[in-house]
Every structure is written in structure tokens, then in C-alpha cells.
Amino acid sequence: MPPGPLRYGGRWPASSAPPLLISDPGPGRDIREAPDAVGVVAQIRQGKGTWVCWQGDCRAYGWDPDAGTLTRYTTDHNATSYLLQYGVEPEIAERYSSRLHIALADATPATVHQTLVPAGHLVILTSDGVHDQVDPLVMEVLVRENQHTPQNLAEALVAAAQPDEKGYRDDATALVLAPARPDPGVLR
Template sequence: MRDLPHWHTASAQGPRKHNADAAGTYAAADGTGIVFALADGVGDHPNAAYAARTAVSAATRTAAGRGAVATVLAAQGAVLASGGPGDCVLVVAVRTDEGYGIAWVGDARAYAWDGYSVRQVTKDHTLAQYFRDHEQPVTPRMEHVVTTSVRTAGEHEIGTATVTTGGLLLTSDGVHKTLSGPTMLDILAMPDRAATELVRTAISLGGSDNATAIVVGPPGADLTTEKFRVAA
């Protein structure tokens, strides 16, 4: 049996009417498969929250052996089949023998961390990033316009990455668009409450969005698991 990593999830509602973030995890009893999923609903509406919960539920029910892209596609199928108009962005991490397979759409992020450094491994699917890639000027509004989502992405548009060592941090933009890399690393130095502190700090520093994080400890980290309050 493979040792299960320790993980910690937390979410806080920012100055919004609804917390449209969602997060979830499924771990096989024998330790052979673990799926982490974090979604952020597009818009401040119950439909967005429902889409995020639907995507996370479908992603974490997908067998880890199918891979990270298949996990995102399963989430897409569930959102499309739900009949609702809501949409969301999503990042998933699937544990493999080599580490973690990452897949994402939109601007939910994954970071690798080893207790000493934190490194972003996803690349935002936003209009701002598209313009940066083409060396064009960027306006603040572009940071909030996603170019892929669970509902709309084609399979070839799903981003992929691999993390081979250490732990993981998955965040909604309410965390990573408010906190700097050094601030996140300082908080990750408190592994027993890192997820809670990440979202609390993001909100307290004036974050304008909901904030959600999943912290997966690197080998040897002493993390605890906190009950996650699902989106309203």
C-alpha cells in the first residue's frame, strides 16, 4: 500500500453574494489513486456555484488511472449534462507513480512546493496571458477574462503539466491574484494550517473574490485535514 499524502482544504467567501468556489478530493483506500480538484464558478450567481460543485464532484469520481485530462473531460461532461447554464474554471491533480499529473482550464492554478520553494506549474488561460504571449499591452480587465472553461474547452485546449517531487498547492484566483509568491511560501511554512491561512490572508488583504486552496504536503510534512464547507 502506498502512503497517502496529507492534505488540507479551506475556502472563504469574499465580498460576493455567493461562494462559487468548490474543492474536493478522492483517495483510493489502497493508496493507488488520488484526485484533487478545485473549481471556481464564472460569475457571482448560484448557477456558477452549481457548475463548480458539479465539476469537482465528477472530477473526483473519475478513476485516477484515466489521467488528468480525462478527469477534466469527465467534469465537462457532467456540467454539460446538468442542464444548467453555469460555467467554471478547473484545475485537477492526479497522483501517479511519477508524481502528479496536472490538467486545467481557465485561471485556477497549481503550484509545486517542496518546503523551501514554490513554483507555478500552470499557465493562466486568460486574455491577459494571451496578449502577454504575443507581446501586446495588457489591461487589468483582461486578467479576469478566461479563454477556456469547463463548459467550452476542447480537449486540445486543456493545459497539462507534471510535478515529480514535493507537494502541491491548488488555488482559485481569489488567492493567487491577491497574494505574492513569497507571501504564499511564508504561509506554506505553517503546513498544519496553510490552506486556512492562505484564504484568510487573501480576504484580509482586500481580495475581491472568494478564496479557496488545497495544500498537499511534500514528504514528511505534518498536515491536518479540515472539513471543507461546500459552496452555497
Template sequence: MTTITVATATLEGTAGPLADGVAHFTSASNGQSAFVVIDGMGHDPAIVDLVPAMARNAARAGARKGAVSGLLAAGEDVADPGPLTDDESRPDAVGAIVVTRPDGSVEVAWTGDTRVYHWNGRVLTLWTSDHNFAAYLNKSVGTAQSVPVGALADIVTLTLARISAYAVPLMCKAAGGLVIIASDGAYGQHDAEEPQRSLPEYQAEHLATLVRRHQDNPQALVEAIVAGARPDADGYRDDATALVVAWT
């Protein structure tokens, strides 16, 4: 019998109150489980207050109706956030959801730069592609080294406030091994002592090293992932959130 274990960890960044959310839920009606990470944009009170509910709502809707429905439920929360003060910008967020299916596969849906990785016991594979201007230019140019990733990664091209049922990327994958959902603050490590290496290359190698070391202990893995978040040259460090689903 297959057992599913879930582990989560979050580390608040340096810019203000935590604006990441994480949730998981199993439906009593169909037995499906949903796992969600939401990354709020900015740290205004409106988004800080909304993000925990967004994650819970996405997990509940996703477990009952599928991954796309889960993200759409989160999108509804930012579509009508209620009254805002003059100092608050309209709240928005990005996120990713993984939902188990009766046939043993999983659905994956996402927006923005929240990532979903898979570990098969040997190789770490990035399942998702970032929805930001850096990723778009990398694909167009054909080489990551030629694009100023750090400057363009924050220009997100698909957010939860902008999605519709026709604009949610969705894939189905075989379940098993480990699935990792991570906010950009969790996977966005950078080694300033190795400037000759590309940032995506370093991120992938760093995360794969952590997975190899902790693949048998999901809680230790998520804690190691968020603990590895590093500040930039100006001392800024983003919120870092990771969720791991393990099939044994």
C-alpha cells in the same frame, strides 16, 4: 512508505453564495487519487448548485481515468445544466486537477486561471499558466508590467464549458513536497501600499512566504492562504479556495 496528506479550505466572497468547489477521491480499483478545485464564474443559482457536483465528478473520473477525463467530466456538467430562468446566464467554470500515478508521478490538467504550484522544500514553482487575456498579452509583450493585468485577467480564454479532449492542457510532474491548487480568489492578493511592484511578483512572494511558514502543517497552510484574500478598492472579494497535497 510515502504518506499523502490533503487539506482544504474555502472562504466565501462578498458577491453572493459560494461558487467554488473542492474535492478529492481515491479509486479503489487502481489506488490513484485525484484532487480538484473548481471555480464557478459568477454567482447565479445554476452555477452555485452545480459546482460541488462538478468537483466531485471530476475527482472520481480523474482518479479512475486520469486528469483529462476528470476535467471533461466537470465540463459535461456545465454543457447541459438543465433548465435556466430568464435571469440566469449559462453556467461556466474553470478548474484544475492533480492525479497521482502508479509510477510516482502526478498528472496536472487545468483551465482558466485556477493555478497549481509546487513546493520542493526551498522554492515555490508555478506549474500552470493562466488561460486569460492578460496572460496572453504578457507572453506576447514579454513583460508583465506593461499589461493592465487587473483589467484583463477576468477575460478567460479556456473554460470547462469550452474544453474538449484535444484542448485540455496536461503535464506530468514528479510527485513530492507540496502541491497547491488555488482559485484566483485565493492567490490573487494585492498590496495596495506597494504600487511599484507588479501584481504577479507580489502574489508569488506572498504565497511563498506562507508556504515557508506553514510547510509542515498543510491545514494551517490552506487556512492561511484563503485568510489572506483581500478586497479590491470597491470592497469586492472573490471566493477563495485552496487545496494542498503533501507527500511525507
């Protein structure tokens, strides 16, 4: 373990970083007051698919243009997902959908999940304001109709997010990544 307190922005060996990041909320902050956020990032790799890393309840979907199917590639890191996994009734588990099981503030190399969306698939990244407030069938129709125009698809997904029965509408974010097209002048 390095001497002294953890300094943000410094570099420490990876083997010592996770326990320090979990145990040190920063100067003058209580661990219970840590920020609560989620995040998803993606990296398109020419001909090798798209790597997606996420923390929290944001999602990544892939659209297979050949099969015409939308596949969810991530799992939510919230209490609802955890409870459903262990057999709790959906009506009870849904009460805890806003409680994150793992938040971005708690992220360590060991807790950030990753997945690979196959090469050639359209990648759709969404916040819970989209996927919790847009019916999955509506989402699939929007993807099918807008698969060739990523900007239009992102705008359509955000516009489709409607308030729930209590009038609440979460912030809605969608990012659409078109698959990399092979460069005919590049030898592989």
C-alpha cells in the same frame, strides 16, 4: 459523426467528441449563455509525481522541500495571459483578467492542459481568489512556514486573501496535497 443530437451522459468515440462538445451547449441553451467556470484536478502517483489538469485561471504550485522553492506549474487561460504573451502592455492586459480564454464549459480533451509536479513536492491548488489577492512573496512565506501541515497551509492561504483597493474580495479556495510517502514494506 453519430446520428441525432448529442445526449449528455452518453459515450461516443473520442474522435467525434470534441466538435460535438464545442458546438452543442445543451438542450434549449444558447452557446453565448454557457456557464463560466474553471477547474483543476490532481492525481498523486506514488513515486512518479503528481499529474495536474486544469482549465481556466486556477493554478497549481509545487513546493520543493529540498530546495525550499515554490514553483508555479500552470498558466492562466484568460485574456490577460494571452495578451501579455503577445507583447501587450501589462496595464492594458490586466483590464481583461476576468475574461477566460478557455472556460470549463468549452473544455474538450484537446483544450485541457496538463503538467507534472515532481515526486516529493507539496502540491498547492488555488483559485484566483487566492493567487490574485495574495502577494506571491506572502504566499511563499506561508508555504515555507506551514509546509508540514497541509490543512494549516490551506487555511492560511485562504485567510491571507484580502480585498483589493476597491474592496472586492473574490471567493478563495486552496487545496494542499502532501507528497505520497514511500511504503517501506512495498517492493518496487
